[in-house]
Amino acid sequence: xxxxxxxxxxxxxxxxxxxxxxxxxxxxxxxxxxxxxxxxxxxxxxxxxxxxxxxxxxxxxxxxxxxxxxxxxxxxxxxxxxxxxxxxxxxxxxxxxxxxxxxxxxxxxxxxxxxxxxxxxxxxxxxxxxxxxxxxxxxxxxxxxxxxxxxxxxxxxxxxxxxxxxxxxxxxxxxxxxxxxxxxxxxxxxxxxx
Numbered sequence: 001x002x003x004x005x006x007x008x009x010x011x012x013x014x015x016x017x018x019x020x021x022x023x024x025x026x027x028x029x030x031x032x033x034x035x036x037x038x039x040x041x042x043x044x045x046x047x048x049x050x051x052x053x054x055x056x057x058x059x060x061x062x063x064x065x066x067x068x069x070x071x072x073x074x075x076x077x078x079x080x081x082x083x084x085x086x087x088x089x090x091x092x093x094x095x096x097x098x099x100x101x102x103x104x105x106x107x108x109x110x111x112x113x114x115x116x117x118x119x120x121x122x123x124x125x126x127x128x129x130x131x132x133x134x135x136x137x138x139x140x141x142x143x144x145x146x147x148x149x150x151x152x153x154x155x156x157x158x159x160x161x162x163x164x165x166x167x168x169x170x171x172x173x174x175x176x177x178x179x180x181x182x183x184x185x186x187x188x189x190x191x192x193x194x
Contacts, residue, residue, distance in 0.1 A: 043152070044136055044146070044178050045152070045162065048122070048146065048148040049146070049170060050146040050173070051174070052138060052143075052144055053143050053177050054181050057113045057129065057135045059184055060113075060143045060184075063180065064078060064176055065113065067082060067088050067105055068081070070092065071088075071092070073171075073172060073176050073179060074086060074168070074171065074175065075175055076095060076168070077093075078093050078094055078095035078096075080098070089102060090103050095193070099123045102122075104117060107154060113136070114132055114133060117131055124165070125153060125160055126151040126153050126161045127154070129148035130149065131147065131148070133145070134146045134148075143180075145177075161165070162163050
């Protein structure tokens with residue numbers, strides 16, 4: 001078992017045996033101060049994925065840029081509803097109905113092909129999540145779609161948080177790549193030679 005020891009410089013975790021050697025008065029002071037002033041913080045993390053897709057940025061942005069278009073390109077999403085406010089908030093419900101995400105848009109530039117958003121609530125073991133989806137030109141009718149997020153994992157759930165976000169980002173970008181391929185790749189002519 002671990003307990004907190006407070007100092008004005010930082011918090012320390014002490015093994016229970018060390019704690020038991022302390023005086024009763026010191027132990028009482030440590031517990032009260034630790035309860036009010038000592039917070040264990042997790043380290044912020046980043047996830048970033050990109051995909052090269054067919055189509056110029058304006059065409060790809062028309063496909064993925066509307067705030068609730070996410071229901072069309074992120075496979076686990078069953079429904080998306082917007083509240084109509086400025087900035088908008090969307091509520092995503094998974095296809096199985098077991099997960100709900102509430103997300104607020106924090107920035108948008110349609111002329112620059114990006115928007116940013118943050119979680120207001122989520123079933124994922126993370127806090128302070130912010131994310132940006134951006135489309136940039138690669139020339140020759142190809143674009144890059146980049147999805148980047150920063151977050152703080154709940155302590156002890158770092159791997160779960162990382163794996164979940166990696167899976168979501170990869171599934172979304174794979175779907176965008178497939179849809180752009182189907183929509184924006186020219187169909188080859190099958191004319192027979194004379």
